[in-house]
Amino acid sequence: MCHAYVYPSLVGDLCIVADESSLLSVSYADGLVLDFSEAMPDSAVIRETAAQLDAYFAGRLKRFDLPLDMGADGFTSDVWRELQSIPYGEVRTYGRIAAGIGHPRAARAVGSACRKNPFAIIVPCHRAVSVAKGAYSGYAGGVDRKMMLLDFERLHA
Numbered sequence: 001m002c003h004a005y006v007y008p009s010l011v012g013d014l015c016i017v018a019d020e021s022s023l024l025s026v027s028y029a030d031g032l033v034l035d036f037s038e039a040m041p042d043s044a045v046i047r048e049t050a051a052q053l054d055a056y057f058a059g060r061l062k063r064f065d066l067p068l069d070m071g072a073d074g075f076t077s078d079v080w081r082e083l084q085s086i087p088y089g090e091v092r093t094y095g096r097i098a099a100g101i102g103h104p105r106a107a108r109a110v111g112s113a114c115r116k117n118p119f120a121i122i123v124p125c126h127r128a129v130s131v132a133k134g135a136y137s138g139y140a141g142g143v144d145r146k147m148m149l150l151d152f153e154r155l156h157a
Contacts, residue, residue, distance in 0.1 A: 003041035007050055010057050010152070011145045014120060018045035022069035022150045033072035044110045049122075056121065059156035062088035072116070075103070079113035086127040089157030091150065093129055111138055126150060 006029055007014045013029035023045055041045060044054040048066060055061035064141070070077045078101040085100075086092050091102075092116075094107040103109070120141055126149045130137055139146035 003043040003046055005040050005046045005050065007053055009053065011121075011141065011148050014053070016049050018043055018049065019069070021045065022067045023119070023122070024069050025048055025070075026120050026122050027118065027143070028120060034082075053121070057104070057152075059127060062157075066122060067070075067124070068146075069116060071118075072113075075101075075106075075109065076113040076116060079110050080119070080123045081102050083114070083123050083125055083128060086124060089150070089153035090127045091127050095133060097128060114138065115140060121149065124149075127153075 002017060002019050002024065004150055005016045007016055007026075011028075015025070015027050015029040019022045019041070026049065030116045042049065045067065052061055052064050052066060056064070070080060071127070072080065080095060083099050086097075094110040095104070098106040098110045100102055102104075110128070112131060113130075114128050115138065117123050117125045126141070126146045128138075135144055136143050136150075
C-alpha cells in the first residue's frame, strides 16, 4: 500500500510517497492537484522522512539516511548514489560525477540521470552543476530553488 503526504518546506511543498518499507519519491508539489488528506498517514517511512527533512531545514542534518526504492538501472542508480556522496554545501560537475562512477565521458548521461531523480533534496542533485565554471542550471525544482538550497547549505555548513 502506498502513502502520500505533502510536507511544507522552505522551498515549497514536497510530496512524499512511500510504501510500507521504502521511500518511493519526494517531489515538488507545484501544480499538483492532490486528492488526499493533509494529515500525515500512518507510515513509519513518511514519519521518518518528515523528521529528517525537519532536521535538514533546521540546519542539523547533513546527510539523509532513508530506505530508498531506487527503481532505476545500474548507471542511473550509480549516479544517484554518487550524488549522495557530495558533501553538504558543496557542488560537483556532471563530469566529476561521471568520473566518480567510472564513466569519465558520460557527463551528459549524468545530467539525464539527475533529471530522472525522484528524490528531491534527499538525493541532492541540486549539488550537481553542468560545467566546471559552476553553471546553475537543469534542476527539476527550478534554478531559483537550486540556488536557495545551495545558499541554505553553505550558510549551515
